[in-house]
Amino acid sequence: MEEINRQYLQNSSGLDFQVEPVLVNPEASRTAQGLMKYLCSIYGRYMLTGQQIGVLSTPELDMIHEATGKYPAVAGFDFMNYSPSRVERGAECRDTDLAIEWWKRGGIVTFCWHWNAPKDLVDLPPDRSWGRGFYTEATTFDVAKAMSDPDSEDYRLILRDIDAIAAQLALLQEAGVPVLWRPLHEASGGWFWWGAKGPEPCIALWKLMYERLTRHHGLNHLIWVWNGQHAGWYPGDEYVDILGEDIYPPKHDYSSQKERFLSAASYSKRNKIIALTENGVVPDPDRMAKDCTPWAWNCTWYGEFVFREEDGRRVYSGEYTELEQLRKTYHHPWTITLDGLPDWEVWIGS
Structure with a gap:
């Protein structure tokens, strides 16, 4: 199978995988537009391989290469330790620098943000420690209360935190790095504080973040990726790429x-690219083809989903995705790895 036929996918699934490369931000940068154009050109025909790196230890990309002989096309990073309530407690982060390096290697960058609550951390180790301050159980910060009063301290702290991340995103923009930007993830689950009070304050927070980053800070290199995981939490097609x-x-x-x-x-009234933005097990490309389920990319989570400790060294763990299955995926004719991506200077300039 050299290539999945897009018309076959349309006819058998009832979905249209032709997506126009138009971003919701009318001021989107040339690099963001170029990346979106590329994603639309391969959507329904190929899946980009992807891997999230760890927060403090980052062996995952090299582990994948050691196991398969290939690097993933997409690398996932996290602004977690740039959250002000973590920085003030001594947290450090290199993900911005690592992401710039990855783009320079020709890879695609995606960022999430495990946003530590701006204040009111419970700080009762181990399960409710400040280091778990993005979880609902580890903070009493009330997002509904904060979003209901723009004159409140809590609302100002939300802006402070968004501005702190804007500073990191600005460095990426200055370096010419387009970002698949995935904030406020998994909100409908309620286990993160931004989703703890239901959809209305979370949707308001998404829209505030969009306006703050694009209009106030002029960050136009972002492709907005939403995975609230429930139709009732969707902020609207005009806010989601x-x-x-x-x-x-x-x-x-x-x-x-x-x-x-x-x-x-079903969340959108328009054709939108759909990605597997986090996964434990890597889906089989042949089963995806059979079921007409062309995830645009996958992003395997880090740590135990990739490696284990053995005799004082790290080795690939097949606990979730067996080694032969991983190799099959990374060498499948329907997947793209780092070496299969275009020359971005040429592509974006085209």
Whole structure:
């Protein structure tokens, strides 16, 4: 199978995988537009391989290369330790620099933000420590209260935190790095504080972040990726470029996750690219083709999903995705790895 036929996918799934490369930000940068153009050109025909790196230890990309002989096309990073309530407690982060380096190597960059609550951290180790301050159980910060009063201290702290991340995003923009930007993820689950009070304050927070980053800070290199995982939490097509789902199936379950793909497709009234923005097990490309489930990219989570400690060294762990299955995916004719990406200077300039 050299290439999945896009017309076959359309006819058998009822979905249209032709997506116009138009971003919701009318001032989107040339690099963001170029990356979106590329994503639209391959959508429905190829899946980009992807991998999230760890927060403090980052062996995942090299582990994938050691296991498969290939690097992923997409690398995932996290602004978590740039959160002001973590910085003031001594947290450090290099993800901005690492992301710039990855783009210079020719890779695609995606960022999430495990946003430590601006204040009111419970700080009762181990489960409710400040280091887990993005979880609902580890903070009493009330997002509904904050969003209801723009004159309040809590609202000002939300702006402070967004501005802190804007400073990091600005460095990426200055370096010419387009970013698949995935904030406020998994909100409908309620386990993160931004989703703890229901959809209304979370949607308001998404729109505030969009306006603050694009209008106030002039950050035009962002492609807005939403994965709130429930239709009732969707902020609207005018605020979202790409839809994502985070899926952690049972170990060695290589199914296409077609039901979740179709669920994501139903959130929008327009054709949107749909990505597997987090995964534990890597889905089988052949099953994806059979089920007409062309995730635009996958992004395997870090740590135990990739490696284990053995005799004082790190080795690939097949606990979630067996080694032969991973190799199959990274060498499949329908997947793209780092070496299969275009020359971005040529592509974006085209």
